[in-house]
Amino acid sequence: MPRPLIGISTYVEESTRYGVWDLPTSLVPTGYYELVQAAGGAAVLLPPDEPGAAAEVLSRVDGLVIAGGPDVDPIRYGAARDSRTGAPATVRDEWELALIAAALDASMPVLGICRGMQALNVALGGTLIQHIDGHFDTPGATSWHPVRPVAGTRYAALVPEEADVPTYHHQAVDRLGRGLIASAHALDGTVEAIELPDPTSWVLGVQWHPERDKDTRVMTSLIEAAALPVPVA
Numbered sequence: 001m002p003r004p005l006i007g008i009s010t011y012v013e014e015s016t017r018y019g020v021w022d023l024p025t026s027l028v029p030t031g032y033y034e035l036v037q038a039a040g041g042a043a044v045l046l047p048p049d050e051p052g053a054a055a056e057v058l059s060r061v062d063g064l065v066i067a068g069g070p071d072v073d074p075i076r077y078g079a080a081r082d083s084r085t086g087a088p089a090t091v092r093d094e095w096e097l098a099l100i101a102a103a104l105d106a107s108m109p110v111l112g113i114c115r116g117m118q119a120l121n122v123a124l125g126g127t128l129i130q131h132i133d134g135h136f137d138t139p140g141a142t143s144w145h146p147v148r149p150v151a152g153t154r155y156a157a158l159v160p161e162e163a164d165v166p167t168y169h170h171q172a173v174d175r176l177g178r179g180l181i182a183s184a185h186a187l188d189g190t191v192e193a194i195e196l197p198d199p200t201s202w203v204l205g206v207q208w209h210p211e212r213d214k215d216t217r218v219m220t221s222l223i224e225a226a227a228l229p230v231p232v233a
Contacts, residue, residue: 001227002042003040003041003042003223004040004041004042004062004063004223004226004227005041005042005043005044005060005061005062005063005226006036006041006042006043006044006061006062006063006064006065006222006223006226007043007044007045007046007057007058007060007061007063007064007065007099008028008032008033008036008043008044008045008046008065008067009028009046009064009065009066009067009092009095009096009099009116010026010027010028010045010046010047010048010067011026011027011028011048011067011069011070011089011092012024012025012026012027012047012048012091012092013025013027026045026047026048028045028067029067029211031209031211031212032065032067032113032211033045034211035210035211035216035219036065036219036223038216038219039216039219039220039222039223040220040223041063041219041222041223041226044060044061046061046099048091048092048095049095051094051095051097051098052098054095054098054099054101054102055102055105055106057099057102058099058102058103058106058108059106061108062108062109062226062227063108063109063110063111063222063223063225063226064099064100064103064108064109064110064111065110065111065112065113065116065222066096066099066100066110066111066112066113066115066116066117066119066120067113067114067115067116068113068114068115068116068168068209069089069092069114069115070086070087070089070092070115071085071086071089071115071130071171072089072093072115072118072119072122072128072171073088073089073090073093074128074130075088076093076097076122077122077125077126077127077128078127079127079128079130081130082130082131084130084131084170085130085131085171093119096116096119097119097122097123100112100119100120100123101123104123104201104203106230107200107201107230108226108230109201109202109203109222109225109226110202110203110204111204111205111206111218111219111222112204112205112206113205113206113208113209113210113211114168114169114206114207114208114209115169116205117173117193117194117205117206117207118171118172118173118205118207120177120180120194120203120205121173121176121177121180121194121205122177123177124177124178124179124180125177125178126173126174126175126176126177126178126180127174127175128171128172128173128174129171129172129173129174130171131170131171132170132171132172132190133170134188135167135168135169135170135172135186135190136167136168136169136170141168142166142167142168142209142212143166143167143168144164144165144166144167145164145165145167145186145187146162146163146164146165146186146187147162147163147165147184147185147186147192147193147208148162148184148185148186148187149161149162149183149184149193150181150182150183150184150185153181153183153184153193153195153197154183154195154197154202154204154221155183155184155193155195155204155206155218156183156184158217158218158221159184159215159217159218163215165192165206165208165209165210165213166208166209166210166212166213167207167208167209168209169207172190172191172207173191173194173207176191176194177194179196179197179198180194180195180196181194181195181196181197182194183195183204184206190207191207192206192207192208193205193206193207202221202222202225202226204218204222206218
């Protein structure tokens with residue numbers, strides 16, 4: 001059987017140097033596709049496209065990962081911009097929110113990672129806290145802290161123990177989006193994982209960076225879900 005094909009969202013950096021070149025580049029850290037491969041899937045990178053093309057693009061893949069990155073524009077959830085919120089990433093917001101909506105419509109397995117979890121929450125009408133302290137220590141360096149699963153959730157079934165996770169974020173989920181539940185928390189109460197509890201769908205977001213860890217349990221579950229036939233409505 002062919003490996004399930006997992007699409008990973010990418011983002012554009014306007015100035016990227018490699019060799020003698022300095023060019024706009026659509027990229028994602030290698031850890032994302034390496035994690036997909038380590039968990040038994042094949043990976044394909046999804047560069048930004050017209051939002052209306054999201055369903056067509058996803059028709060070629062079996063599952064979706066929304067990668068980490070810059071802050072979601074607070075205009076997407078009806079909030080005024082905090083002075084500590086990063087500059088808007090308009091094209092990325094439009095594309096990834098369209099991908100999430102199309103994936104949910106198609107009952108496709110979805111994993112949101114860091115920004116991807118926040119985008120999932122926003123796509124379903126939730127809001128974000130624009131700044132929290134204590135979830136990274138040094139700019140450009142991953143921190144680690146424990147998260148506790150919520151009993152009875154999909155995440156707790158995958159990772160039943162309190163686990164140290166690699167983290168790097170300054171925003172967090174505030175009001176949960178439609179149908180979402182919290183499935184893990186940091187020791188300070190910050191929501192660290194969210195999911196749709198519908199047993200017929202696989203939709204999960206984690207606030208940390210599993211692509212910077214050796215634990216493949218969450219990604220393996222996504223791959224297993226992506227290998228199943230699409231439910232018939």
